[in-house]
Amino acid sequence: MKYQSIYHPELFKGQTIIVTGGGSGIGRCTAHELASLGATVAIVGRKVEKLDRVKEEITAVGGRVSCHACDIREESLVRQMMADVIARHGGIDGLVNNAGGQYPSQLKDLSTKGWEAVIRNNLTGGFIVAREAYNQWMATHGGSIVNIIADIWGGMPTMAHTGAARAGMLNFTETAACEWAHSGVRVNAVAPGWIASSGFDTYDAPMQAELRRLKEKVPLGRYGNEAEVSAAIVFLLSPGAAFVTGSCVRVDGGVPNARHTWKPVPTDRSKPFDGFPLATLPECLQ
Numbered sequence: 001m002k003y004q005s006i007y008h009p010e011l012f013k014g015q016t017i018i019v020t021g022g023g024s025g026i027g028r029c030t031a032h033e034l035a036s037l038g039a040t041v042a043i044v045g046r047k048v049e050k051l052d053r054v055k056e057e058i059t060a061v062g063g064r065v066s067c068h069a070c071d072i073r074e075e076s077l078v079r080q081m082m083a084d085v086i087a088r089h090g091g092i093d094g095l096v097n098n099a100g101g102q103y104p105s106q107l108k109d110l111s112t113k114g115w116e117a118v119i120r121n122n123l124t125g126g127f128i129v130a131r132e133a134y135n136q137w138m139a140t141h142g143g144s145i146v147n148i149i150a151d152i153w154g155g156m157p158t159m160a161h162t163g164a165a166r167a168g169m170l171n172f173t174e175t176a177a178c179e180w181a182h183s184g185v186r187v188n189a190v191a192p193g194w195i196a197s198s199g200f201d202t203y204d205a206p207m208q209a210e211l212r213r214l215k216e217k218v219p220l221g222r223y224g225n226e227a228e229v230s231a232a233i234v235f236l237l238s239p240g241a242a243f244v245t246g247s248c249v250r251v252d253g254g255v256p257n258a259r260h261t262w263k264p265v266p267t268d269r270s271k272p273f274d275g276f277p278l279a280t281l282p283e284c285l286q
């Protein structure tokens, strides 16, 4: 079934856009939406079988997509991946720096190795991918980069490593937006709140129990869905955002504004946008 985007179906006709982490969740949804809008999508991830599945889904509805196995933490692999995408598609117009993830741990129990693994995954990796996109293509041709971060406004108990990495990524976004503006490159961020995606299923049972409870703390009264994050990414990549750079769009149902005052009311308070018929509800919420 084809993606039902709210945007014009030829918005990205003739463009090539890289989506890291395109084999599942938010990245998979974004790849579907961009392909439905005419883009050729290059999806990147560590597990080839996940990428192949998404490729099958997108080609089945007439989209164009290529798969690139690559760990974003490995500089030489990222360099090669970027060169392959450029050689295969003739350039890159956009990059969605979405690959990432972490595991819950209290600070006192966090090993240095674990801290560094998460920083590499969510800060260093995103930096390497963006720098290679810029140096290998965008510096001379322009382009648009969207970095996916998280709701980092305030502390993130049990998620300090990823909070530090994503806060770093926000500042990287602001700096790159300045340094790369003269090349016609815009750099923005999207900060998802609690998004019911396959990502939830990667957590252990106690964390999943916590996640089931958390929606009561959202002013809009529910989790977000993948299509709602994708819509923000697509806006920032589009000409509609031509004068937007160094910004962050928060897609979180209002959580950062309400942390101290919100009194939970356990009912849904907004109608979701759901343009993605193939979205997978995480098993832990079923």
Ligand SMILES: CCC/C=C/C(=O)SCCNC(=O)CCNC(=O)[C@H](O)C(C)(C)COP(=O)([O-])OP(=O)([O-])OC[C@H]1O[C@@H](n2cnc3c(N)ncnc32)[C@H](O)[C@@H]1OP(=O)([O-])[O-]
Pocket: 100, 101, 102, 103, 105, 111, 113, 114, 115, 117, 118, 121, 150, 151, 159, 162, 193, 198, 199, 200, 202
């Ligand atoms: C932000 C809020 C909301 C967000 C929601 C989402 O993001 S949804 C999306 C969610 N999606 C995802 O999160 C998916 C992506 N996530 C991942 O791939 C992993 O979480 C990763 C980033 C740690 C990389 O892991 P990897 O396998 O490549 O790394 P590695 O094997 O090289 O390990 C290096 C060291 O890290 C440590 N350590 C690692 N795991 C654990 C653990 N569970 N337990 C304890 N410790 C752990 C350990 O010290 C290990 O060394 P050791 O002691 O073994 O010698």
Ligand SMILES: NC(=O)C1=CN([C@@H]2O[C@H](COP(=O)(O)OP(=O)(O)OC[C@H]3O[C@@H](n4cnc5c(N)ncnc54)[C@H](OP(=O)(O)O)[C@@H]3O)[C@@H](O)[C@H]2O)C=CC1
Pocket: 020, 021, 022, 023, 024, 025, 026, 027, 044, 045, 046, 047, 048, 050, 070, 071, 072, 073, 098, 099, 100, 101, 102, 121, 125, 148, 149, 150, 151, 191, 192, 193, 194, 195, 196, 197, 198, 199, 200, 202
């Ligand atoms: N869902 C949520 O509530 C939130 C999500 N986020 C962030 O949004 C992004 C997408 O998350 P979501 O779709 O929910 O989760 P998923 O776990 O489904 O997606 C993460 C994707 O990133 C890929 N990935 C992870 N590490 C690497 C790596 N080192 N190199 C290449 N690819 C990698 C994974 O593929 P593979 O395993 O094949 O490598 C996977 O497809 C992540 O950065 C996540 O942390 C932020 C805030 C909230």
